[in-house]
Amino acid sequence: MANKAETSPNRPQETAKSLFRTKSHASIQHMFDEVAPTYDFLNHLLSLGIDNYWRAFAAAKAKKLIGANPAPDILDVATGTGDLAKEMSKLQGARVTGMDLSPEMLAIAEKKYPQIRFVQGYAEKLNFDTASFDIVSAGFGARNFEDLTKGLKEFHRVLKPGGHALIIEPMIPRNPVMKKLYLIYFKKVLPKIASMVSKSSFAYDYLPHSVESFPQDKEFTAILKSAGFQSAEFIPMTFETSILYIAKK
Numbered sequence: 001m002a003n004k005a006e007t008s009p010n011r012p013q014e015t016a017k018s019l020f021r022t023k024s025h026a027s028i029q030h031m032f033d034e035v036a037p038t039y040d041f042l043n044h045l046l047s048l049g050i051d052n053y054w055r056a057f058a059a060a061k062a063k064k065l066i067g068a069n070p071a072p073d074i075l076d077v078a079t080g081t082g083d084l085a086k087e088m089s090k091l092q093g094a095r096v097t098g099m100d101l102s103p104e105m106l107a108i109a110e111k112k113y114p115q116i117r118f119v120q121g122y123a124e125k126l127n128f129d130t131a132s133f134d135i136v137s138a139g140f141g142a143r144n145f146e147d148l149t150k151g152l153k154e155f156h157r158v159l160k161p162g163g164h165a166l167i168i169e170p171m172i173p174r175n176p177v178m179k180k181l182y183l184i185y186f187k188k189v190l191p192k193i194a195s196m197v198s199k200s201s202f203a204y205d206y207l208p209h210s211v212e213s214f215p216q217d218k219e220f221t222a223i224l225k226s227a228g229f230q231s232a233e234f235i236p237m238t239f240e241t242s243i244l245y246i247a248k249k
């Protein structure tokens with residue numbers, strides 16, 4: 001039997017490990033609805049504010065890829081509280097839509113950024129026309145998709161030919177010393193801090209499990225290509241603690 005912190009408060013049969021295996025929409029939604037009120041505070045605290053830089057870096061890459069397009073259409077999937085959508089909305093003429101499955105995360109996004117259009121939905125079945133976006137982004141969301149391949153195929157479908165997907169995920173450093181330090185922080189320190197602030201300490205036990213079990217760098221670019229993208233590259237950020245994937249349709 002798992003201890004209390006490792007089980008979901010309203011779903012005692014569910015452990016952080018079992019959630020990562022199933023990742024049903026209902027369980028993921030429940031977890032994010034619960035962490036929503038403290039999500040931003042903890043995000044910035046636990047990353048020492050560097051998460052803002054990672055999103056701004058992705059938006060700067062998007063700007064280059066968009067080029068002279070005066071009105072790029074951008075979809076931010078798994079937008080959560082909207083911070084990556086906000087970065088994308090700073091691009092000249094950008095028409096940004098943020099979508100997420102969690103109504104509580106979206107309610108916060110709408111409050112923070114009333115100028116951006118937010119909609120509820122699922123990455124695996126995007127409610128948008130084929131070839132309708134120049135950029136599809138996702139910050140720290142793909143790892144939670146119930147069906148990753150289906151989600152990435154949907155990114156590909158809704159992109160215009162030549163459009164790009166930009167995906168940010170946490171990265172486990174490849175350098176052995178950095179990796180050891182990172183995992184101590186990620187598995188021992190981070191869940192303790194989070195449990196003092198968030199209603200759902202469960203979510204922060206799930207986080208290291210989900211990152212450790214998720215395909216990274218070349219493994220993930222191979223998945224992007226098998227989802228239909230003609231090319232895919234990755235850029236490690238901040239001593240390989242985060243990674244940006246860029247894939248072209």
Ligand SMILES: C[S@@+](CC[C@H](N)C(=O)[O-])C[C@H]1O[C@@H](n2cnc3c(N)ncnc32)[C@H](O)[C@@H]1O
Pocket residue numbers: 028029032043077078079080081082083084099100101102105121122123124138139140141144145146
């Ligand atoms: C860690 S948060 C990231 C939020 C935001 N993008 C950011 O940069 O902080 C992950 C988000 O992904 C959403 N999510 C997870 N699976 C999803 C899916 N299949 N479809 C849509 N949203 C999903 C969750 O509801 C949550 O808001």
